[in-house]
Amino acid sequence: MPPMKPPSLQRISYTRLIPLYSPHSACFSTSLPRWPRLRPSAKPSPSRSTNASLPSNHLASPPSKPSPPPPEQPQLQPNNPKTPTTPSPPPKRPPPISKSHKQTLFTTPLILQTPSSTPSLTTTTSKSQATQISSAASFFTTGFQFLYSAESLKHHPKNLHVPEIIILGASNVGKSSFLNALVNKPDAARVSARPGKTTLMNAFAVGPPPNIPKGTLKAGDKMPRYSLVLVDTPGYGFRSQASWGDSVWKYIKARKMLRGAVVLLSSEKRLMEQDRWILRTLAEANTRTMVVLTKADKGGGSWTQRCGDMATLLRDELKKISRSVGNGWGEGSGWNPDIHVTAAGMDHVPRLGSGGGVGGVRMSILEMAGFDLQEKEVKKKDETVTYGGPVVSFDDIKWKTG
Numbered sequence: 001m002p003p004m005k006p007p008s009l010q011r012i013s014y015t016r017l018i019p020l021y022s023p024h025s026a027c028f029s030t031s032l033p034r035w036p037r038l039r040p041s042a043k044p045s046p047s048r049s050t051n052a053s054l055p056s057n058h059l060a061s062p063p064s065k066p067s068p069p070p071p072e073q074p075q076l077q078p079n080n081p082k083t084p085t086t087p088s089p090p091p092k093r094p095p096p097i098s099k100s101h102k103q104t105l106f107t108t109p110l111i112l113q114t115p116s117s118t119p120s121l122t123t124t125t126s127k128s129q130a131t132q133i134s135s136a137a138s139f140f141t142t143g144f145q146f147l148y149s150a151e152s153l154k155h156h157p158k159n160l161h162v163p164e165i166i167i168l169g170a171s172n173v174g175k176s177s178f179l180n181a182l183v184n185k186p187d188a189a190r191v192s193a194r195p196g197k198t199t200l201m202n203a204f205a206v207g208p209p210p211n212i213p214k215g216t217l218k219a220g221d222k223m224p225r226y227s228l229v230l231v232d233t234p235g236y237g238f239r240s241q242a243s244w245g246d247s248v249w250k251y252i253k254a255r256k257m258l259r260g261a262v263v264l265l266s267s268e269k270r271l272m273e274q275d276r277w278i279l280r281t282l283a284e285a286n287t288r289t290m291v292v293l294t295k296a297d298k299g300g301g302s303w304t305q306r307c308g309d310m311a312t313l314l315r316d317e318l319k320k321i322s323r324s325v326g327n328g329w330g331e332g333s334g335w336n337p338d339i340h341v342t343a344a345g346m347d348h349v350p351r352l353g354s355g356g357g358v359g360g361v362r363m364s365i366l367e368m369a370g371f372d373l374q375e376k377e378v379k380k381k382d383e384t385v386t387y388g389g390p391v392v393s394f395d396d397i398k399w400k401t402g
């Protein structure tokens with residue numbers, strides 16, 4: 001289903017943190033990190049109570065070590081302030097994920113939580129799903145090409161025919177790695193352990209040549225050579241720039257062929273206020289959204305329980321957002337109730353294929369972009385809903401060769 005466009009959209013203000021290594025940082029040494037501006041209408045965040053129910057192995061961002069009281073100062077019991085107690089030992093770190101667990105994770109094509117599997121994760125694949133996963137894999141690994149980098153909306157070439165999917169998330173959450181895993185190419189988008197690596201919106205084309213009837217092309221328009229455009233974005237939060245957020249949201253507001261957003265959240269962190277803000281803004285923009293948990297192989301403990309718990313919380317959060325926004329951005333129509341889980345780090349990409357949950361994500365992205373995966377092949381559905389928002393008219397689409 002094509003996205004419904006919003007009557008109005010807030011301009012995002014990504015957290016601005018002056019880069020530590022910026023030559024100008026001295027001039028801004030008094031600047032403090034700024035959180036995204038929240039809508040005045042936004043209800044008080046339920047973050048505290050929600051996060052409180054997360055398992056203890058969810059680290060806050062940035063991770064903070066619990067510090068036990070010094071042994072020579074015994075803690076006082078809250079109910080009886082005069083009774084000293086022995087200091088409690090620091091909480092034990094969860095054991096790291098075993099090699100065999102990681103192995104399972106990296107070879108499992110479909111890892112998700114559906115409303116009916118809640119609170120567990122589904123990791124088994126039916127025969128028909130396996131066929132669809134393999135069709136989706138060949139779609140994503142056929143005809144890959146880097147298209148362009150755009151600093152702002154006006155730098156995106158005109159596109160009237162090819163569906164676009166935007167990948168959003170905090171800096172370092174794994175957006176570029178995720179894109180690389182989708183196309184099964186470790187070097188497609190640049191990845192770094194240091195947050196703030198991606199500073200422009202980078203568009204990549206995937207898929208076979210689309211089946212667009214010639215008559216629908218305007219005179220002078222070239223026949224697109226790919227079926228889908230994936231847009232990698234700079235992250236919000238740590239080391240991000242307000243201007244990046246501005247460009248991203250102008251794109252979301254105006255881009256005619258945008259068919260949905262994939263919001264990545266790190267399974268080793270808690271849901272941040274910025275993540276809530278992003279989800280709410282996508283809801284207000286009535287942009288179809290799917291949420292994917294990344295880095296399932298990190299964080300220690302049982303990844304299935306950790307990711308399952310986080311997915312449950314997320315679905316509750318999405319329900320709340322959809323109720324409070326009340327514009328039809330509902331479960332299924334606006335947001336995907338299936339929360340996918342991935343492990344798509346660079347080190348594993350060459351042997352990922354469809355593993356690490358990537359196979360299932362490909363299917364959901366194609367569905368969101370308007371493709372039909374019912375049959376063995378991937379077909380573009382006819383779009384019945386027409387776009388009513390502003391049409392962005394820029395240069396002709398430039399298909400870079402090489």
Ligand SMILES: Nc1nc2c(ncn2[C@@H]2O[C@H](COP(=O)(O)OP(=O)(O)OP(=O)(O)O)[C@@H](O)[C@H]2O)c(=O)[nH]1
Nearest residue numbers: 171172173174175176177192196197198235344345
């Ligand atoms: N273990 C593990 N590491 C991952 C995974 N995904 C990404 N990483 C690592 O996380 C770091 C950040 O990955 P990127 O893909 O550059 O993250 P990004 O969201 O594009 O970051 P920015 O461009 O800075 O916003 C890199 O060191 C990746 O190798 C994952 O699923 N598992």
Ligand SMILES: [Mg+2]
Nearest residue numbers: 175176197198
């Ligand atoms: Mg990146």
